[in-house]
Amino acid sequence: MTADQVKGKGFRGALNYNLEKVNKGVAKWLDTSFAQHYERTIMDEVKMIRVLRPNLAKYFYHTSVNFPPHENLKDEQMVTIAKDYLEAMGFNQHQYAIFRHFDADHPHMHILVNRIGYDGTVLSDSNDYQRSEQILRKLEKHYGLTEVISSRQAKERAMTKNELEMMKRTDEPSVKMKLQVTIKNILNQKPTAEQFVTHLEAQGINVLFNQASTGFVSGVSYGYDGMQFKGAHLGNAYKWQAVKNAINYEQERDRTTIYQANIRTRANQPERTGESTGATKRAIADTKVTAGNRNDVQQGAGKLQDQIGKANRNNSKAAQSVGEHGGKPILSNKKYSGERGADLSIQQSGRQQMGNSAIRGGNLIGGLLGVNNNANNMDQNALNQFERSRKKKRGQSLK
Known part of the structure; x- marks a missing residue:
């Protein structure tokens, strides 16, 4: 049953x-x-x-x-x-x-x-x-019924319902069935380990052994048409324990043959998940930053962002200098010692615009003040207006 x-x-x-x-x-x-x-x-x-x-x-x-x-x-x-x-x-x-x-x-x-x-x-x-x-x-x-071999004892795994339905649609045997038939035919020839691997590869089947560094083999899997099956998935007859007994195998003699078969199988396997593709490697190179020398490797968006950051920092420093020193630009004696006379007049005339450019709404402030007005004048006017308003309210309250 x-x-x-x-x-x-x-x-x-x-x-x-x-x-x-x-x-x-x-x-x-x-x-x-x-x-x-x-x-x-x-x-x-x-x-x-x-x-x-x-x-x-x-x-x-x-x-x-x-x-x-x-x-x-x-x-x-x-x-x-x-x-x-x-x-x-x-x-x-x-x-x-x-x-x-x-x-x-x-x-x-x-x-x-x-x-x-x-x-x-x-x-x-x-x-x-x-x-x-x-x-x-x-x-x-x-009840004395026909005894069915359990899945653990079965030499071959039966086709699943999905595999049977696919076979009906395509009118072709499944990959599992192809592997079972091919491997069984090769095993029936009583091959050596080297012949076993060679015959499988000639049929387009790559074989991968679970081989320890000592040469001991504990398992085997078969790959065909992009699909990989462990021996147990095909049936007990395709496990390494059964295959080892069906072929002429010696661990020391055949360890190199099995090792080389594993190398060929892994070389033919699709690129594993997690390995960088060419596009990924180029993307990493485009954004990579070498510690201690950022300017040498910044590219693309990173370089543009750096330029924007420098501009913002320069504007902020200029605005801070104007506010802290009453409109007089701060010039380094070392850097500007030979250019003080030529640059001083330009920086004095443009200092207010440069200061306002770093302030949100700075254009409006510049329009109100003009280049020749001082921020102190605007503050004083506002204070005078506030005093007049307070005196006016005090006088109305006395009446």
Whole structure:
């Protein structure tokens, strides 16, 4: 037996799917905990239990239990197996519905369960796939059914549902199947380690070994068509332990062969995430600043920003000089000793405009004052006006 499990948010969709099968005559009810077989009444009962755990999103559990084609089971046997399965999984006090389907070439049944129990407890879904597989193995033995090899014992991993659907659409085998067939054919030739690697690479398959510095190999993975698979993903027959026993391998003799194969595989792998591309490296070079010598490497926006910063600092210094020294420019004796006479008249005539340019709204102040006016005059005028206004108010209050 095999079981495909689904956990989801909606009970109604799976219920309608099975009810439609029943209406079409390709399915039948086997057993249920619900009072009636109608969608509306079933969903009403489900809602009554859901209110016990309103915040639980995935409350619905659905599994399809499949039997081999030659297993001719009666309905009563299926019901017994289904109830034993539910009890072993922990669904002792839960709503459920069991349907038998006849729309495939093998007997199978669908079991729908509410994960919320009648007492409001929620059955944990931790390791449910492993638990389900163990329960199926026990049921097979108990009822004398065909025993299916577990996924741990299987030499080859079966195709997933998505892989099977893709194969139907493209009419081509999946990458996993191609790898399994190719590697199996090579292993059947009993090659040496070097031949094993050479034959794989000739088929476009790169092989990567998990090799320690001592030469010890603990694992292997296979890459094909841009996809990488660990040996365990393909099946136990493709793990290194099985491959090592199938080929002529000696650790000391073949360590160089395996090491060189790893080098070729890594060289052919796409650029890893985190490595700088050419554009990234150029961007880093454009913005890189060498400690202690910023001016030598500033470029682009960084250089422009530096120029703007210098201009702002010069304007601020000029404005500060005008305010602190009564309009007289401060000139360094060292720097301007030979140019004092030529530059003094220019700086004196332009000092007010330069000072205002560093002040927000400085153009308005310059227009009010003019180049020949002094800020002290404006302050005095304002003080005189304030005194006249105060005297006028005092005189009115005396009257």
